[in-house]
Amino acid sequence: DAKTTQPNSMESNEEEPVHLPCNHSTISGTDYIHWYRQLPSQGPEYVIHGLTSNVNNRMASLAIAEDRKSSTLILHRATLRDAAVYYCIPRTYSGAGSYQLTFGKGTKLSVIP
Amino acid sequence: EAGVAQSPRYKIIEKRQSVAFWCNPISGHATLYWYQQILGQGPKLLIQFQNNGVVDDSQLPKDRFSAERLKGVDSTLKIQPAKLEDSAVYLCASSLRGVQNTEAFFGQGTRLTVV
Numbered sequence: 001d002a003k004t005t006q007p008n009s010m011e012s013n014e015e016e017p018v019h020l021p022c023n024h025s026t027i028s029g030t031d032y033i034h035w036y037r038q039l040p041s042q043g044p045e046y047v048i049h050g051l052t053s054n055v056n057n058r059m060a061s062l063a064i065a066e067d068r069k070s071s072t073l074i075l076h077r078a079t080l081r082d083a084a085v086y087y088c089i090p091r092t093y094s095g096a097g098s099y100q101l102t103f104g105k106g107t108k109l110s111v112i113p
Numbered sequence: 114e115a116g117v118a119q120s121p122r123y124k125i126i127e128k129r130q131s132v133a134f135w136c137n138p139i140s141g142h143a144t145l146y147w148y149q150q151i152l153g154q155g156p157k158l159l160i161q162f163q164n165n166g167v168v169d170d171s172q173l174p175k176d177r178f179s180a181e182r183l184k185g186v187d188s189t190l191k192i193q194p195a196k197l198e199d200s201a202v203y204l205c206a207s208s209l210r211g212v213q214n215t216e217a218f219f220g221q222g223t224r225l226t227v228v
Contacts, residue, residue, distance in 0.1 A: 100211070
């Protein structure tokens with residue numbers, strides 16, 4: 001299984017952009033990179049996912065390196081509600097045509113008012 | 114659309130007792146996951162179902178944990194007997210077709226405390 005490396009914690013000022021890095025140097029060529037976040041006392045929630053090219057949605061942008069060994073989640077304007085643990089997760093095949101998400105420790109993002 | 118429902122939200126039991134958790138996934142989702150999240154750690158996958166069949170249960174402690182998904186819809190996770198180290202949040206998630214190119218939706222979890 002692909003392993004990921006993320007900083008344990010990061011801080012950002014409110015309304016400033018945040019770049020959350022992730023290294024996944026052992027990822028296979030067909031595994032999508034998923035990002036989830038977990039607010040306090042909540043279950044994880046989906047943020048974004050991608051394979052090779054950069055992706056944007058209403059929550060964030062995902063920049064994937066050309067060699068796919070790293071990616072960066074970009075929150076364009078951090079709000080207090082974005083304070084959470086962010087997980088970078090390579091999707092892995094689990095059998096029977098299905099896939100699973102293997103969580104690491106994630107990055108705890110603090111947003112300063 | 115309704116989300117993933119889990120019950121109960123909280124449970125306190127004594128060690129060696131048994132406990133069961135229930136999960137109702139999003140309608141039409143074929144894949145169901147149970148995760149265990151110990152305080153300060155990321156969620157750990159316990160078992161994955163595709164419809165009513167088990168895809169992966171390699172990290173399920175089968176001497177005390179069991180799970181079933183009858184009729185490919187609702188699922189229950191049971192612990193018997195519980196140990197102190199089972200204190201954790203148990204999360205259920207579902208996905209349309211196993212996160213192949215889709216997202217997983219998580220419930221709010223059941224917080225289990227074993228005393």
